[in-house]
Amino acid sequence: MGRHRIRPFEVNIRRRDGHGWAIQMPAPQDRTEVRGLKNHTAAILVVDDEAAVRESLCSWFQKDGYTADTAADAVEALKKLSKRAWDIILLDIKMPNISGMELLRRIRQIDPDIVSIMITAYASVDTAVEALKGGAFDYVVKPIDPDDLSRIVRKAIEQRKLKKENLSLRTKIEDMVPEEELIGDSPQIKKIQEIIETVSQTDVSVLIRGDSGTGKELIARLIHAKSTRRYSPLVAVNCGALPESLLESELFGHEKGSFTGAQYKHRGKLEISNGGTLFLDEVGTIDAKTQVDLLRVLDSKQFTRLGGNQVISVDFRVICATNQDLEQLVKEGKFREDFYYRINVFPINLPPLRDRSGDIRLFAQHFLERYAIQIRKKVLRLSPEALSLIMKHDWPGNVRELKNAIERAVVVAGGPEIRPEDLPFDMNKISKPRGESSIAEVERAHILDMLGRTGWNITRTAQILGIDRVTLYNKIKKYGLSK
Amino acid sequence: MIYVAPIHNPIPGAVRYISQQLPNEFRGLVAVHQTKFDPRIALDKTRNQYNSTILLAELLQELPSKHAKIIGITEVDLFIPVLTFVFGEAQLNGNVAVASSHRLRNSYYGLPENPDLVLERLYKEAVHELGHVFSLTHCDNYRCVMHAATGVEELDLKNAAFCSACNSVLRSASF
Secondary structure (H helix, E strand, O other): OOOOOOOOEEEEEEOOOOOEEEEEEOOOOOOOOOOOOOOOOOEEEEEOOOHHHHHHHHHHHHHOOOEEEEEOOHHHHHHHHHHOOOOEEEEEOOOOOOOHHHHHHHHHHHOOOOEEEEEEOOOOHHHHHHHHHOOOOEEEEOOEOHHHHHHHHHHHHHHHHHHHHHHHHHHHHHHHOOOOOOOOOOHHHHHHHHHHHHHHOOOOOEEEEEOOOOOHHHHHHHHHHHOOOOOOOEEEEEHHHOOHHHHHHHHHEEOOOOOOOOOOOEEOHHHHOOOOEEEEEOHHHOOHHHHHHHHHHHHHOEEEOEOOOOEEEOOOEEEEEEOOOHHHHHHOOOOOHHHHHHHOOEEEEEOOHHHHHHHHHHHHHHHHHHHHHHHOOOOOEEOHHHHHHHHHOOOOOHHHHHHHHHHHHHHHOOOOEEOHHHOOHHHHHHOOOOOOOOHHHHHHHHHHHHHHHOOOOHHHHHHHHOOOHHHHHHHHHHHOOOO | OEEEEEEOOOOOOHHHHHHHHHHHOOOOOEEEOOOOOOHHHHEEOOOOEEEHHHHHHHHHHOOOOOOOEEEEEEOOOEEOOOEOOEOEEEOOOOOEEEEEOOOOOHHHHOOOOOHHHHHHHHHHHHHHHHHHHOOOOOOOOOOOOOOOOOOHHHHHHOOOOOOHHHHHHHHHOOO
């Protein structure tokens, strides 16, 4: 806080006989350094052309422990505003040259967060309305009741504090935005980056499509983080990981006693995502009844908890993701057409990693740097042989598989360089020149190989493959694998 | 040295009571000072109230020594230009203060008069204003005499003494 000299406390009052009469009292050594037992950090500037008014108000605030100073007119006030930050400004409406209203307008241009309280000796509804419309926090009429003044200033400080807290929380949230970024300089990724920028500024439903491990949830998080809903939660639901009955309860919530085992009231994901974004992963696995219920919520933005009667209004944006052929599911009658159109307003197709081989090197380097820091190992680079192997691999598990492979390699690497033997053994074994086998064949063989190695331990195999158990079960079913 | 100065017919016994009690809170001698100025110069006829800032200025002129502190005790209704009324006023970290019993009387609020209570309130107000003179600002502790009171209810809630935090600041202030 800068120190500045203040002239002595001076009040000019006219005697009845017309002689000018000045009261001079020594001011405290420094107005910004008055001891107090209140932890007030607020700084108050009083702007009034009447010396008696501004000095008495300044003195009043100082006795309350605030840092207070005065300005006789708008020019002096603007000068003081440029020198330090003020929390509250008390402004006389009627001042020579630049009026209080005009000064209020300029203050709001300089710092819209300063709380301004207008003072006037001439109360009128018009002036009060004009002041409040101009952005003033409150409006007081001279002489002011001491109790009112204390209350208004307390409220103003509270408002200022809330604004500061709000700003600080927003900054914290900005800092919490996912570290992940969309890696790649392939044309497909650049196009997706553009789409994210565009779609995040709207509230339309987004359907993200792509193979397992291509980063669908990352895209959803990026859209949320760039949207105006970023200060509210992004609630992710893996629809494929929950049985039908549980999914319904998980989404809609339930009242106590609504079904066996419902011992407590439970707020569903729809309710929790209010104001934010609801991310429905593996949307293709949602059963027909839940699709109907969800469709109704998406249209009306209202729902009731299971077993409840209370209608709950919600406001969220929905982003869905799938690796399934939804059009085929619609044709087969396994997915409702109306729900499909409702969620597929803005589709984003994520290409598999094999279709953007140029990005593989960037991803590998990115993950190498990330895990080297996380694991605190000085692994600096990939050897040319390891890189060649990585570039040749088909990556059926996409980015997730590459990420896991690099993490493992960083863990086992014995020096500053990742060598081919540090990469997963099976990757060395199954890497073949592209075009020799179909992706499905490679994936089938890889899954079968992993299952064999783990003795068909589903959890362990899913961990190694970097996919969840439901996805692994689906793939076992899809490829007709058995022990 | 603290001087207690009667201004314009304070309530009977007030100056004596305050002079006797002040040593409980402040170190040093306490004496009575008879003012020479005419308090009517502070009267604002349109408001029918006395400008406390003018009274402070007059008291300052009569300060017996530059290190002395002086508090005026009065019955007149006080105001500062921007506020409807004040119970008292003081020069923060200065030499002069003034306290009024006008709005401390029960009869002001339509209640039966209580002479002991008004004396007690006036004493609290005098200690409070002198606290400002000794550089103390308002205190969050509602029991402390330095707690800001804009009504008699709050005044009655607080003690006539400084809390330990204010007391330590007061003790470190030179007088």
